[in-house]
Amino acid sequence: MPQTILLWFRRDLRLDDNPALTHALSTGARIVPVYIHAPNEEAPWAPGAASRWWLHGSLLALDESLQRFGGRLWIARGDSLTELRRIVAATGAIGVSWNRLYDPVTRERDTRIKQALRSDGLRCESHNAALLFEPWEIANGNGQPYRVFSAFWRACVKELSGIRPEPAPESLPAGVAPVGGLSVEDLGLLPTIPWDQGLRATWTPGESAVLARANAFLDTRVADYGATRDRPDAPGTSRLSPHLHFGEIGPRRLLAMIVERFGDPTAEPAEPFVRELGWREFSYHLLYHFPQTPAEPLDPRFADFPWRTDGAAERLDAWQRGRTGIPLVDAGMRELWHTGWMHNRVRMVVASLLTKNLRLPWQSGARWFWDTLVDADLASNTQGWQWTAGCGADAAPYFRVFNPVRQGERFDPDGGYVRRWCPELARLPNQYIHQPWTAPPPILKAADIRLGSHYPLPIVDLAISRQEALAAWGTVKGNRPNPPVTAFE
Numbered sequence: 411m412p413q414t415i416l417l418w419f420r421r422d423l424r425l426d427d428n429p430a431l432t433h434a435l436s437t438g439a440r441i442v443p444v445y446i447h448a449p450n451e452e453a454p455w456a457p458g459a460a461s462r463w464w465l466h467g468s469l470l471a472l473d474e475s476l477q478r479f480g481g482r483l484w485i486a487r488g489d490s491l492t493e494l495r496r497i498v499a500a501t502g503a504i505g506v507s508w509n510r511l512y513d514p515v516t517r518e519r520d521t522r523i524k525q526a527l528r529s530d531g532l533r534c535e536s537h538n539a540a541l542l543f544e545p546w547e548i549a550n551g552n553g554q555p556y557r558v559f560s561a562f563w564r565a566c567v568k569e570l571s572g573i574r575p576e577p578a579p580e581s582l583p584a585g586v587a588p589v590g591g592l593s594v595e596d597l598g599l600l601p602t603i604p605w606d607q608g609l610r611a612t613w614t615p616g617e618s619a620v621l622a623r624a625n626a627f628l629d630t631r632v633a634d635y636g637a638t639r640d641r642p643d644a645p646g647t648s649r650l651s652p653h654l655h656f657g658e659i660g661p662r663r664l665l666a667m668i669v670e671r672f673g674d675p676t677a678e679p680a681e682p683f684v685r686e687l688g689w690r691e692f693s694y695h696l697l698y699h700f701p702q703t704p705a706e707p708l709d710p711r712f713a714d715f716p717w718r719t720d721g722a723a724e725r726l727d728a729w730q731r732g733r734t735g736i737p738l739v740d741a742g743m744r745e746l747w748h749t750g751w752m753h754n755r756v757r758m759v760v761a762s763l764l765t766k767n768l769r770l771p772w773q774s775g776a777r778w779f780w781d782t783l784v785d786a787d788l789a790s791n792t793q794g795w796q797w798t799a800g801c802g803a804d805a806a807p808y809f810r811v812f813n814p815v816r817q818g819e820r821f822d823p824d825g826g827y828v829r830r831w832c833p834e835l836a837r838l839p840n841q842y843i844h845q846p847w848t849a850p851p852p853i854l855k856a857a858d859i860r861l862g863s864h865y866p867l868p869i870v871d872l873a874i875s876r877q878e879a880l881a882a883w884g885t886v887k888g889n890r891p892n893p894p895v896t897a898f899e
């Protein structure tokens with residue numbers, strides 16, 4: 411009778427390049443694939459509504475892949491340790507194999523579970539499926555974490571050639587039928603009010619879908635990525651982020667696909683895209699070494715920042731609903747609501763408007779993104795918000811306030827993106843599409859727009875609020891700052 415090992419899936423919902431699976435296969439044991447739904451253990455960052463939608467599809471896809479190999483996903487809900495012990499008892503497993511997570515809460519939980527299972531006499535192995543490098547593998551000359559992306563990435567690039575993905579399995583040993591397991595539907599991940607039409611129309615979760623998407627992107631668009639990646643009006647980026655978040659593909663596989671096609675991943679045409687994978691790595695590096703950052707600014711001066719409190723709820727609501735009266739921002743917030751995704755350039759613009767012009771805390775924006783993004787990722791979301799707010803590592807300086815009108819004119823020059831997501835503005839000439847409040851009344855009339863009713867007037871004066879933001883920054887910038895960044899390079 412062969413021995414049995416549990417393969418505990420979490421955010422590594424794939425069979426290809428899955429080191430925990432490779433390890434389990436190498437033992438010659440029977441493999442019982444397990445998923446345990448335990449959102450309470452991830453609080454306060456349990457998956458938001460859009461992520462739960464994605465997870466539903468991704469679990470179905472994983473179960474289908476396993477069935478093709480004659481297996482089944484054993485799905486449970488509740489306390490992870492209790493459920494693992496229950497499945498160990500039911501299957502006689504001698505060990506548990508899994509891939510690591512890096513956010514503070516699940517790290518602490520996984521350490522506790524590993525100790526408990528080992529004290530039960532079980533073998534426990536954890537592996538890296540999510541990153542090119544473990545966050546502790548890359549350190550500066552003093553053995554300290556990096557805070558500056560360029561220095562971090564230089565250190566990573568030197569090691570890239572040693573990276574190899576694990577092969578996809580050719581077969582799986584005969585499995586064990588789940589006893590008392592749940593179905594994916596039993597987890598209740600889908601919304602009860604059907605607001606998810608836009609998500610369904612936009613995405614196909616799962617490993618097969620992401621391989622097709624990645625191949626198509628690398629075959630056709632990666633060469634233009636450097637030129638088009640900042641254009642929200644063009645399909646210039648890969649849209650792999652939710653697939654990467656749920657581990658339907660790993661960065662090591664992506665890197666291998668790039669090397670196979672283009673050779674050196676740090677040279678044109680692939681370099682600009684690979685560098686973005688580097689930003690993802692950097693986000694995980696920061697979250698691992700500065701685990702307080704989902705709630706607290708990395709730059710301690712911002713702890714005392716004078717956020718605006720008057721009318722805060724109304725301003726936040728207008729921003730969330732895409733009713734600020736500033737077209738590029740509203741287009742982005744509506745794209746997010748409809749599709750669960752927003753273009754990176756627009757993420758920066760809407761985050762800048764919230765934290766600087768509206769002067770609302772970055773944490774309130776990060777929380778809204780958390781609930782609405784299908785790619786909501788604690789590392790990248792925290793880093794993206796702190797970077798834009800000016801309080802993170804290698805952050806945009808606080809005084810660099812994105813001007814959403816200028817950004818629109820540069821990156822959506824024909825207004826195609828705004829017209830798509832704010833159709834009430836569709837008939838405005840290009841000259842006014844990013845600032846309808848400057849259009850003369852006859853132009854507004856001809857475009858059938860009544861500002862203040864069809865489409866809002868701007869909820870904030872961009873120039874005045876910029877000055878106020880700089881004045882607010884002036885009140886804290888003399889506080890004790892971080893040590894100079896060079897000390898960390």
Ligand SMILES: Cc1cc2nc3c(=O)[nH]c(=O)nc-3n(C[C@H](O)[C@H](O)[C@H](O)COP(=O)(O)OP(=O)(O)OC[C@H]3O[C@@H](n4cnc5c(N)ncnc54)[C@H](O)[C@@H]3O)c2cc1C
Nearest residue numbers: 647648649650651686689690754757785786787790791794
């Ligand atoms: C305020 C703010 C919040 C963000 N929140 C998230 C989030 O919750 N989840 C998330 O995955 N990304 C987040 N990002 C980063 C970035 O916007 C998305 O990764 C990107 O838009 C995803 O689209 P794509 O897959 O087409 O990216 P591509 O341009 O095709 O890039 C390829 C991959 O590189 C990674 N990447 C690209 N840019 C970044 C970046 N700036 N930081 C970290 N990783 C990056 C992503 O994994 C992405 O899938 C945020 C950025 C900002 C400014």
